[in-house]
Amino acid sequence: MKGRKVAVVIPTYNEAENIGTVLKLTFTSVLGSNIDCWVIVVDDNSPDGTADVAEFFKEKYEKIIIIRRPQKLGLGSAYKDGFALALEKLDVEYIAEMDADGSHPPEKLPFIINFLIEKNADCVIASRYVKGGGWKRESINRTAVSKGANLLARLATGVKLKDMTSGYRVYRADALKRIKLDHLDSGYVFQVQIIHELVKNGFRVVECPFVFMPRRQGKSKLSIVEFWRFFKWCIKTTVARWFRIE
Ligand SMILES: Nc1nc2c(ncn2[C@@H]2O[C@H](COP(=O)(O)OP(=O)(O)OP(=O)(O)O)[C@@H](O)[C@H]2O)c(=O)[nH]1
Numbered sequence: 001m002k003g004r005k006v007a008v009v010i011p012t013y014n015e016a017e018n019i020g021t022v023l024k025l026t027f028t029s030v031l032g033s034n035i036d037c038w039v040i041v042v043d044d045n046s047p048d049g050t051a052d053v054a055e056f057f058k059e060k061y062e063k064i065i066i067i068r069r070p071q072k073l074g075l076g077s078a079y080k081d082g083f084a085l086a087l088e089k090l091d092v093e094y095i096a097e098m099d100a101d102g103s104h105p106p107e108k109l110p111f112i113i114n115f116l117i118e119k120n121a122d123c124v125i126a127s128r129y130v131k132g133g134g135w136k137r138e139s140i141n142r143t144a145v146s147k148g149a150n151l152l153a154r155l156a157t158g159v160k161l162k163d164m165t166s167g168y169r170v171y172r173a174d175a176l177k178r179i180k181l182d183h184l185d186s187g188y189v190f191q192v193q194i195i196h197e198l199v200k201n202g203f204r205v206v207e208c209p210f211v212f213m214p215r216r217q218g219k220s221k222l223s224i225v226e227f228w229r230f231f232k233w234c235i236k237t238t239v240a241r242w243f244r245i246e
């Protein structure tokens with residue numbers, strides 16, 4: 001895949017124990033597949049010094065950009081800032097989303113990019129709910145929450161994809177350029193909204209299988225406040241769709 005270029009956006013909040021491994025694996029696997037790679041770490045002033053750890057890896061890999069934000073501003077807002085930088089400053093064809101905690105194996109990135117090219121798609125979601133996908137360690141609570149969230153997302157958007165809440169994706173940069181992101185939420189529900197936006201604008205979104213790994217170290221940042229925001233948006237959008245309110 002020589003000549004291809006990707007920017008991988010990784011939002012971080014207290015991921016100092018994980019970010020090094022993810023950076024190493026990302027560069028090794030992507031460069032190993034002959035794809036040029038930038039990584040944009042969007043850190044929200046993590047108290048554990050995540051940004052400084054990422055800074056240290058810059059010496060070795062060079063193509064790391066760290067966006068240091070003053071405080072925890074949300075996952076969606078981190079992606080908006082990361083995408084804006086990639087679209088404005090880096091001449092890349094593809095933009096990937098990936099978590100910093102090891103749940104999204106970076107070794108899979110070349111496969112996802114290749115899938116996007118082969119399917120001639122504008123976005124590929126690495127999905128737990130298509131044949132070949134799943135969970136490395138299944139917990140009833142976690143899968144129930146994920147399946148419930150996906151059900152709500154489908155009701156709200158009418159989009160028939162199976163894993164709209166998966167945060168492991170690759171977009172064609174040209175498609176991202178053509179949709180409006182400013183009005184989208186700053187929290188986790190951003191993930192569903194951006195897919196909805198792509199589909200509404202006629203872009204092609206497909207799913208490829210992937211196995212979700214347990215987080216390596218540290219704690220989840222998914223709070224009850226995020227659940228509530230997600231739920232509220234889904235209900236509001238479902239009602240609007242059913243009653244055709246714009
Ligand atoms: N910059 C930034 N990053 C965030 C924020 N919230 C979460 N993240 C990062 O976004 C990614 C996803 O968050 P996680 O806490 O792993 O969410 P999750 O995968 O649903 O939960 P676990 O599976 O329990 O890890 C991780 O890399 C987090 O560090 C935020 O407000 N700002």
Ligand SMILES: [Mg+2]
Nearest residue numbers: 099101103215
């Ligand atoms: Mg996680």
